[in-house]
Amino acid sequence: MPAQPQPRRLWRDVTLFDGHDTLPEPMAVVVAGATIERVIPMRELDRAEAEACEALGQGGVMTPGLVDCHTHLVFGGSRAEEFEKRLEGVSYEEIARQGGGILSTVRATRTASEDDLFRLARPRLEALMREGVTTVEIKSGYGLTVADELKMLRVARGLGAALPVRVVTTLLGAHALPPEFKDDSDAYIDLVCREMIPAAVEQGLADAVDVFCEKIAFSVAQCERVFAAAEAHGLPVKAHAEQLSNLGGSAMAARHGALSVDHIEHLDEAGVAALREAGSIAVLLPGAFHTLRDTQLPPIAALREVGVPMAVATDANPGSSPLFMPTLMLNLACTLFRLTPREALAGMTAHGARALGLHDRSLGRIVEGAPADLCLWDVETPAELAYAVQPGRLRQRIFKGELSHGQIQH
Structure with missing residues (x-):
């Protein structure tokens, strides 16, 4: 016919x-x-x-339909109690060291079934869609076992199949050190590299691999091992880096051709130059900056001066950015980071797509x-x-x- x-x-x-x-x-x-x-x-x-x-x-x-290029939408539990603690003066790092933060969400996510996680995540995603999002990245990172990370990624894929939205999935196994490995972070990185990444690739569940390169998470050397494993399996990489300190994770990620480096409040001139040279996108997350009451601004002027594209995303997650309103991020990017409205909107459209490696289709x-x-x-x-x-x-x-x-x- x-x-x-x-x-x-x-x-x-x-x-x-x-x-x-x-x-x-x-x-x-x-x-x-x-x-x-x-x-x-x-x-x-x-x-x-x-x-x-x-x-x-x-x-x-x-x-264009908005592109939210950095979210953690699939999770169990709530962190409202930690929100109160931060307002009482307890730092994000101190909460993490007390077993809270990411690990409290890990415990709740591990006990939740796939159906539970889908039911919880769907209204979060629908909230983004009602605000114009047509493409969203969803990370794992709250399971921290092979089975639980794959469970999260299956839920993310399921959301994309059930709703009129383009879902890009990212394996964030190197998000935090699980309690089973609290005395041996290198052994956990071995698990991520040798079992988690291959399993995600074999099952077609991951479009990219991310790491949290920070003092409370993983070292530059450990993150580089994860990147090498991702590259060996044909997956692009990205990084949470320079959020709480300057470890040089952004420059290392740029050397590996990272699609994006995200947070970057403590990014230095060498890091800016590395992003420019590699063509990596700087992803700004004003929701986390706002929620954590941060004071260290990302180097917007330096990024702008050398022409590093800046994306803007919600970082929607249960702890540091429980915010599910993309247009609020446009406002915060302007009021907190001094982007122009044009830059902010480009950050949630053309540059957001570039941060996900989707710009070749003019998304x-x-x-x-x-x-x-x-x-x-x-x-x-x-x-x-x-x-x-x-x-x-x-x-x-x-x-x-x-x-x-x-x-x-x-």
């Missing part, structure tokens, strides 16, 4: 942010199937072409040939998305060319 023609859909008179900049005049966007077919000024849209399309919307601000952009992941907002300018913290402004969410939120506007 001949192939059925793909449906052609039209949005007209939109103020368009293409992933990098706001275009200077009202635009029309034509989608064929799951792909953006035409992006043209309204003055060039002829009547015949318009009538050949199904009109889905007009007016408002159109952006996170509104250009001809790109995936038709789009958001139409009830605002007059893109800057309003960062300026105001206000739910309910998403008029339409389009994923792979299909309307998944909102109604058709004739």
